[in-house]
Amino acid sequence: MAEEEETELSDDQKKGIAKWFLVNAPAGEIQYVSKDLKLVLNDDDVYNEAASEAFPVYNKSHLISLKMPGGFGDVLVTSYGELQDNEYLDPKTAQVAIVDHVKQACTKVRPATDEELPSAYVEEYRCALEAEILKYVAEAYPKGSCSVYCTNGKGVEEPGSDFDLVVVIAAARLSPQNFCNGSWRTIWNIEFKDDIQRLELNGKLLVGAHYFEEGNVQLDTKHECRDSTMFQSPDDTAISVANLIRRHETAYMASLEESYFKLSDNTFKDLRRKLPITRTLFPWRSTRQFSLKREISEELGIGK
Amino acid sequence: MEAAMGLMRRMPPRHSETALSALLSLLPHNSSDLLSQVDLPLQVLSDDDSGKRFILCEYNRDADSYRSPWSNKYHPRLEDAPYPSSKLRQLEIEANDIFTVYCDQYYEGGISSVYMWEDDNEGFVACFLVKKDGSKTGQGRRGYLEEGTWDAIHVIEVGPEEETTRYCLTSTVMLSLTTDDVSSGTFSLSGSIRRQMNMNLPVADGHLCNMGKMIEEMEGKLRNSLDQVYFGKTREMVCTLRPPSEVLPMRLPDS
Numbered sequence: 001m002a003e004e005e006e007t008e009l010s011d012d013q014k015k016g017i018a019k020w021f022l023v024n025a026p027a028g029e030i031q032y033v034s035k036d037l038k039l040v041l042n043d044d045d046v047y048n049e050a051a052s053e054a055f056p057v058y059n060k061s062h063l064i065s066l067k068m069p070g071g072f073g074d075v076l077v078t079s080y081g082e083l084q085d086n087e088y089l090d091p092k093t094a095q096v097a098i099v100d101h102v103k104q105a106c107t108k109v110r111p112a113t114d115e116e117l118p119s120a121y122v123e124e125y126r127c128a129l130e131a132e133i134l135k136y137v138a139e140a141y142p143k144g145s146c147s148v149y150c151t152n153g154k155g156v157e158e159p160g161s162d163f164d165l166v167v168v169i170a171a172a173r174l175s176p177q178n179f180c181n182g183s184w185r186t187i188w189n190i191e192f193k194d195d196i197q198r199l200e201l202n203g204k205l206l207v208g209a210h211y212f213e214e215g216n217v218q219l220d221t222k223h224e225c226r227d228s229t230m231f232q233s234p235d236d237t238a239i240s241v242a243n244l245i246r247r248h249e250t251a252y253m254a255s256l257e258e259s260y261f262k263l264s265d266n267t268f269k270d271l272r273r274k275l276p277i278t279r280t281l282f283p284w285r286s287t288r289q290f291s292l293k294r295e296i297s298e299e300l301g302i303g304k
Numbered sequence: 305m306e307a308a309m310g311l312m313r314r315m316p317p318r319h320s321e322t323a324l325s326a327l328l329s330l331l332p333h334n335s336s337d338l339l340s341q342v343d344l345p346l347q348v349l350s351d352d353d354s355g356k357r358f359i360l361c362e363y364n365r366d367a368d369s370y371r372s373p374w375s376n377k378y379h380p381r382l383e384d385a386p387y388p389s390s391k392l393r394q395l396e397i398e399a400n401d402i403f404t405v406y407c408d409q410y411y412e413g414g415i416s417s418v419y420m421w422e423d424d425n426e427g428f429v430a431c432f433l434v435k436k437d438g439s440k441t442g443q444g445r446r447g448y449l450e451e452g453t454w455d456a457i458h459v460i461e462v463g464p465e466e467e468t469t470r471y472c473l474t475s476t477v478m479l480s481l482t483t484d485d486v487s488s489g490t491f492s493l494s495g496s497i498r499r500q501m502n503m504n505l506p507v508a509d510g511h512l513c514n515m516g517k518m519i520e521e522m523e524g525k526l527r528n529s530l531d532q533v534y535f536g537k538t539r540e541m542v543c544t545l546r547p548p549s550e551v552l553p554m555r556l557p558d559s
Contacts, residue, residue, distance in 0.1 A: 009329055017326045021311060024323075029314050036314075039307035040330055141546055171545045182541035205489070207545070209538035215497035216313050217534040219542070223489025253548050255488035260539045262448070263493075264531045270444035271436055271454040271479060272527055276409035284516040285509070 011046050018050035023058055026210040026218060027183035028174035030058050031104070055101040056085065063170035063185050065145040066106040068097050075099075075106060080149040080166045089116060091149055092130065118154035122163050125192070126150055128234040132242035133167055140249065141184070144171040151189075165190045167245065182209035182219075188245055197231040201244060205252050223252055305334055312342055317494040318480050320344055343476045343496065346435045346455045348415055351375050359417040359433040361457070373400045373417045388420050392428055396420045399512055403432060406516065410523070411436045411454075413443030426464040430511075432519055433457055438481070450490070451482040456526075458519050462511060468504045469511075473518050475499055477526045495534055497526060 009017075018037055025033040034051060041047050059077045068075050068090065075081075075090040075097040083089055088097045089112055096116065098108040118126060130148040137144040146169045153163030167188040174181045184207050191200040203226070209219040225248050229240045259267075276282055308327050315323040324342050328335050339362070347360045354374035358364075364371040369382040373396060378385050388396060399418040407416040414436035423429050438444040438452035455478045463470035480494035501522055505514040 014330065017330060020322070020326060021315065024315055024319060026314060026316070033311060033314055036307035036310040040311065040327065142544070144546075173541060173544050180537055180541050182538070182545055184542070184545040207542055209541040210314075211534055211537035211541070212313055213537075215495060215534060216315075216317055217493065217495030217497070217530070217538060218316050218318075219491075219493050219535075219538040220316070221489060221491045249546070252488070253542075253546050256491070256542055257539075257548055259483060259488060259491040260535065263535060266446060267448045267452075267481060267483060268527075268531055270438035270446050270449050271411075271452055271481065272523070273410050273412065274524070274527065276406075277412070278409065282406050282409060282516065282520055284513040284520070 011043075014041060014043065014046045015050045015053075018047060019054040022050065022054035023061075025058065026181055027062055027172055027208050028176075028181040029210070030055070032176075051102050055104070059099075059101055059104065062172075062183060063168060064104060065170060065172070066097065066099060066104065068093075068095060068106045068109050070109055072109055074145055076145055076147045076168055076170060078147065078149070078168050080151050080168060081147060083116060089149070091117075091126065091147055118150040118163075119157045121157050121159075122150050122154055122165075124234045125163075125237060126165055128238035129165060129167065129190075129241055132238040133169070133245070136242050136246050137169055140246070141169070141171040143173060144169060144184075146170070153192075160194055162194050163192050165192070167241075169245075169249075179213035180209070180211050183207070186245075186249060188241075190241060192231060194231070199229050199231055199237065199241065201227045201229070201241065203227075203245070203248055205249065207256065221256065223255075225252075305331075305337055308334065308338060309341060317478065317496050318492075320478075320496070343455075343457060343478060343498070345453060345478055346433060346457070348435060349379055351377070351379065353377060357415050359415055359435055361419070361431060361433060363419045363421065363429075363431040363459075364417070371419070373397075373419060386421075389422060392420050392422060395511060396430075399430065399432070399515075402512060402516065406520070407434055407436075411443075412445055413437075414454075423461065427462045427469075430460045430462065430515060431458065432460070432515070448483060449481050450484040451480065451492075453481075454479045456523060458522065460515050460518065462515070465507055467507060469507045469514070471503050471505060471514060471518060473501045473503075473515075473522060475501075475519070475522045475526060477523075477530065479530065493535060493538065495530065497530065497534065499526060 018041055021033055021037050022030055038047050060079050064077050065074045072093045072095050075088055077088050081089040086099050088099055090097055094112045095109045096112050097106045100107050126148050133146050137146045149166045151164045151166045156163045169186045172183040186205045189202045205223045207221045211217050227244050321344055327338055348357050349360055349370055350357050351372035351374050356374045358372045360370045366385045369378040369380055371378050403416045403418050407414050414434055417433045420428055420430045434456040436454040439449045440447040444452060457476045459474050461472040476498040478496040482490055482492035484490045503518060
């Protein structure tokens, strides 16, 4: 075994390991991980290559939010708004953000071209939904960001064809000084089905939290749900979709609270009880006289 | 080395084995430091002589073999392997028996092992280990957990025997738990913490009594701080991200 460990790793193997560490960094901690990783690797070429591949994956899966220059507000880095490797559409402002993944910064913006934006017909639905979701996010998340993208059928010009919108909501709270970071991410895929005049919603909700003062404890949750509603006018559709999302997310938050509530009294007990079955501390003192298990069991009245 | 430990503090605890093996392959020259500073979920072997299972760790290992606390034999067999003195072995046997009862009471199952060996300054060191699989397919009596493990490592250095003897305890608990149901999806928490406790205790009470009480107190503290502090902090974080102030819309009484 010792000999295997001595064999020198190839650069490709090192890069693979480096990418694993970067991609598995908790919310908001990839820069810290990369700093430590650089020291451990001690090979800038391998690190730079790994970083250039891992950061885009991390940024998109964590739905990071970056400030665009020129007062355009923030852009979410998501696979739904990805036009090219480093170009991300911000549908709210119809701007395209040029992103430096490794620095996690938006360096430039340019206006989106007509081809990059949905048709006027789809845009009416998208824009109405965005307005409702913005309202909801402002109410429910103290520091939330959201975007509504058209991911399918953006060229549809009039009723008669299907198209898809995706709602992305992301909230992150980073307080490394308090040894705590966390993120809330929800992605709602909405299929506008023209033939049956219905909308199918598929939601994916992900929550993570990391507390690391003298320890390392992480929460990781995942939930998926579906719902559907009627295909109506843009404004009515937007209101009913936003209501469904609000209802599911509120219920999910309640179920998280419930999981925490059950944790200390029920769930944790299956790992270790707070007190022994006898509900009194273990009688260590009597172990001086009792050296055999059987006798001790009898003493405790729990003979097998 | 510091950077490597920094990485271990950030990687998801449930991936600690992958993270450690990655670090070992990147830093082969630091392997002994890494192995001694990073705690990993415990492994178990079966002792054919006694029919019982025992826990593997650095303290019962020699070469690639591990000594069972039940039969005192190395698995696989090993010539010229070290054994505790017969006096210490006697204490080890008692400790294993009593600790099994202790674990039954607190863990309602699980595997335990205690190992002891002489150290260089006339005292000895004892290592108490517990491994519990609390999943519903394992030994979770209540069936709440899809997946659930608790690993506890307590290492006690016992000073030279005097009227009051010094006991230095270092404890680590590693746990992971996952619940899964249709209405709320998967909910998983994992983590590890390590704490120390030093005490001077009258040797007249007996080493087992002294060590046992310290371990019981420490396990209680660790469990409590995981439950209240560590899990509590992650819950606080979730509530900061999305405050649960909104009142849930009335649900139809369908149940």
